[in-house]
Amino acid sequence: xxxxxxxxxxxxxxxxxxxxxxxxxxxxxxxxxxxxxxxxxxxxxxxxxxxxxxxxxxxxxxxxxxxxxxxxxxxxxxxxxxxxxxxxxxxxxxxxxxxxxxxxxxxxxxxxxxxxxxxxxxxxxxxxxxxxxxxxxxxxxxxxxxxxxxxxxxxxxxxxxxxxxxxxxxxxxxxxxxxxxxxxxxxxxxxxxxxxxxxxxxxxxxxxxxxxxxxxxxxxxxxxxxxxxxxxxxxxxxxxxxxxxxxxxxxxxxxxxxxxxxxxxxxxxxxxxxxxxxxxxxxxxxxxxxxxxxxxxxxxxxxxxxxxxxxxxxxxxxxxxxxxxxxxxxxxxxxxxxxxxxxxxxxxxxxxxxxxxxxxxxxxxxxxxxxxxxxxxxxxxxxxxxxxxxxxxxxxxxxxxxxxxxxxxxxxxxxxxxxxxxxxxxxxxxxxxxxxxxxxxxxxxxxxxxxxxxxxxxxxxxxxxxxxxxxxxxxxxxxxxx
RNA sequence: GGCGCUAUCGUCUAGGGGUUAGGACGUGAGAUUCUCAAUCUCAAAACCCGGGUUCGAUUCCCGGUAGCGCUACCA
Numbered sequence: 399x400x401x402x403x404x405x406x407x408x409x410x411x412x413x414x415x416x417x418x419x420x421x422x423x424x425x426x427x428x429x430x431x432x433x434x435x436x437x438x439x440x441x442x443x444x445x446x447x448x449x450x451x452x453x454x455x456x457x458x459x460x461x462x463x464x465x466x467x468x469x470x471x472x473x474x475x476x477x478x479x480x481x482x483x484x485x486x487x488x489x490x491x492x493x494x495x496x497x498x499x500x501x502x503x504x505x506x507x508x509x510x511x512x513x514x515x516x517x518x519x520x521x522x523x524x525x526x527x528x529x530x531x532x533x534x535x536x537x538x539x540x541x542x543x544x545x546x547x548x549x550x551x552x553x554x555x556x557x558x559x560x561x562x563x564x565x566x567x568x569x570x571x572x573x574x575x576x577x578x579x580x581x582x583x584x585x586x587x588x589x590x591x592x593x594x595x596x597x598x599x600x601x602x603x604x605x606x607x608x609x610x611x612x613x614x615x616x617x618x619x620x621x622x623x624x625x626x627x628x629x630x631x632x633x634x635x636x637x638x639x640x641x642x643x644x645x646x647x648x649x650x651x652x653x654x655x656x657x658x659x660x661x662x663x664x665x666x667x668x669x670x671x672x673x674x675x676x677x678x679x680x681x682x683x684x685x686x687x688x689x690x691x692x693x694x695x696x697x698x699x700x701x702x703x704x705x706x707x708x709x710x711x712x713x714x715x716x717x718x719x720x721x722x723x724x725x726x727x728x729x730x731x732x733x734x735x736x737x738x739x740x741x742x743x744x745x746x747x748x749x750x751x752x753x754x755x756x757x758x759x760x761x762x763x764x765x766x767x768x769x770x771x772x773x774x775x776x777x778x779x780x781x782x783x784x785x786x787x788x789x790x791x792x793x794x795x796x797x798x799x800x801x802x803x804x805x806x807x808x809x810x811x812x813x814x815x816x817x818x819x820x821x822x823x824x825x826x827x828x829x830x831x832x833x834x835x836x837x838x839x840x841x842x843x844x845x846x847x848x849x850x851x852x853x854x855x856x857x858x859x860x861x862x863x864x865x866x867x868x869x870x871x872x873x874x875x876x877x878x879x880x
Numbered sequence: 881g882g883c884g885c886u887a888u889c890g891u892c893u894a895g896g897g898g899u900u901a902g903g904a905c906g907u908g909a910g911a912u913u914c915u916c917a918a919u920c921u922c923a924a925a926a927c928c929c930g931g932g933u934u935c936g937a938u939u940c941c942c943g944g945u946a947g948c949g950c951u952a953c954c955a
Contacts, residue, residue: 409955444954501953518882518951542953560885569883569951577953584955608884608950631886631948638947666892669904673893677903696886696893699948703891706905712917757918767917786915833914845916 402434404599406460406467407588409441410452413649414459416702417603417633417641420667424630424695425601426465427668430687437595438470443587445475459650463660464683472595474587481582484590484620485543485575493619494575496541497523498534518571519544543576545585545616553611558628559695560604565611573612589613593622601692604629604699628692631671632699641702653707657730657761659718662711670700680713712759720748720755727751727764734765736772742857750855753847770841771855774864778871782844786834793872795825795832796839800865809858811850818850839868 406422408414414422429436438460442448457471474481488494499522508517524546526534534541547570554564575586582590592600607629617624635645647653653663661682668686669679672695715723724747731737741747754768770776778787802817803809818836822829833849840852840861853861 407955411955441955447954497953504953563884565884571951574953579953581953583953588955603949604885605949606955609955611884629885634948636891640948669892671892673903677894679892679904698886700893701891703905706892709905716918757916759917763917782915830914837915843915847915847918849914 402429402432402599403437403595403597404429404434404601405437405439405470405592405595405597406465407439407441407591407602408456409444409447410449410456411444411447413452413651414456415641415648416650416653416663416667419459419463419650419663420633420670421601421603421630422460422465423463423664423667424672424690424692427683427687427690428599428601428692429468430684431690434598435468436466437472437597438467439472439591439595440474441584441587442473442475443478443481443581443584445581448475455651462654463650463664469595472591474582474591477587477591478580478582480594481587481590482576482580485582485586488545488575488616488619489543491619492546494543494545495524496531496535497544497572497574498526498539498541499523500540519573521572524572540578542574542578544572545575545612545619547572547612547615553614555610555614555624555627557607557610558599558626558692559631560607560629560697563607563610565608567615570612570615575616585609585612585616589616589620589622592625593617593620597625599626599628599692601628601630604631628695631696633670634699634701636701638699638701645702657763658707658711659714659726659761662707662714665714666707666710670702671696680710708759715758715760716756718755720752723755724748724751726761730761730765731772736765736769738772740772740774746855753851753855757847767843767845770843774860776842778838778842778868779844782838782842785844786838787872789827789831789835792835793869795821795827796835796865796872797869798825799832799836800862800869803853803858803865804862806858809854809861811854814853815850836865840864
């Protein structure tokens with residue numbers, strides 16, 4: 399079998415969204431599995447909507463996801479001559495013709511047709527006598543180039559995912575290949591490039607399924623051999639509508655900003671439409687590539703479930719080595735206006751990170767739920783106060799605990815625990831009550847790692863200081879107000 | 881409207897002419913105890929509807945319904 403060549407071809411009219419990322423991923427997995435070539439191509443033939451900086455952003459997202467490409471990125475805007483010559487070739491061979499209808503004329507005909515609904519181009523310009531056609535061309539009358547679709551017969555193909563697809567040619571209108579400004583449309587540029595780049599498998603979203611027959615017609619007219627097509631089901635929002643901005647975060651970059659790890663996003667996306675063998679769902683890119691198979695991809699659309707993504711992220715977060723996690727946390731802190739300076743050394747910083755690691759779902763959690771571990775500037779969560787600061791005499795108790803802890807020679811877990819439990823006993827208070835109240839004092843939260851681990855990581859001075867601060871706070875007359 | 885595609889727990893899915901219809905996320909309950917967003921255990925939860933084929937359909941076929949896609953000088 400000839401070498402496998404696939405491509406991912408985003409258009410820079412928006413950021414890389416999760417649907418595009420999944421398409422890119424499946425191309426990547428297939429290429430790696432087949433030891434083929436993965437090509438990146440930027441489809442920027444729509445000059446009005448394409449933004450150069452978005453190309454950069456898309457490339458960055460691809461790199462962040464770890465989807466490395468072997469060739470490209472190629473830009474269609476660099477290859478306009480190819481498309482024009484292909485259009486000319488098709489015209490010469492009688493497979494295409496100039497159309498002088500203006501957008502306004504077409505629009506008028508469209509709205510005239512029964513409520514403006516079912517309307518196909520009426521092929522007016524197909525009938526123009528050759529002499530008149532030449533005259534208008536010579537006169538420089540603006541025109542597009544349309545493909546001459548056969549009136550009879552049907553076009554069919556075998557999709558790797560969807561199976562046999564067939565469309566009657568009479569259902570297909572004479573679509574535009576070249577716009578009046580000389581820019582190619584998608585149907586022309588995509589075929590021209592896939593032919594030129596010797597693409598063997600076109601793996602793309604199912605939104606292109608209905609358009610594929612048009613493109614097959616172009617392949618045939620150009621005398622090119624067909625690639626294998628594999629269309630991927632769409633990714634939907636919770637309301638089963640195609641995922642879009644109004645569903646909130648849909649771009650890969652937005653998930654990165656939320657503290658999602660690329661490995662988790664890749665793993666999650668891979669499972670939207672494809673299932674590995676066995677029960678294990680947590681698989682590396684490489685492990686997935688070893689068994690990836692386009693023919694087992696699902697044919698029905700999938701709803702994107704952020705909850706499962708978050709869960710999967712927590713799995714990856716937990717499995718991360720400290721050496722890899724620590725820098726990621728530092729970056730996240732920086733983004734949130736924090737830093738690691740609260741810890742005296744690199745080793746201490748890592749200890750803190752390690753303590754938090756098992757209970758964090760995203761990197762963001764380190765700077766949000768874990769805020770008190772990286773700055774003294776934190777609030778007492780009202781819910782936590784309501785839950786654990788309602789006992790009477792807490793101010794005094796915390797004060798006493800502060801002084802007792804201040805006396806300790808060792809601040810190891812055993813030492814602080816003995817001290818706290820001793821105080822609780824002496825005062826006739828349940829240890830749990832004091833522990834929970836102390837947790838709020840030290841972290842501002844009702845939920846945190848084990849208290850004595852927290853103390854150790856914060857250190858003696860900071861622990862004592864925060865206890866005194868909480869005691870002061872509770873001593874104020876309005877401390878009971880939430 | 882026309883054309884195309886799709887249909888298993890709330891969600892992602894496995895399965896397949898006879899199964900207690902399996903797993904994962906989420907949800908609920910319990911365990912643990914110092915909080916849980918950690919950990920462990922258990923539970924509830926699905927074959928869209930109607931015909932046909934068949935001894936037997938969730939599975940195969942047809943129809944309906946619903947959803948999605950395409951129907952641009954967007955991709």
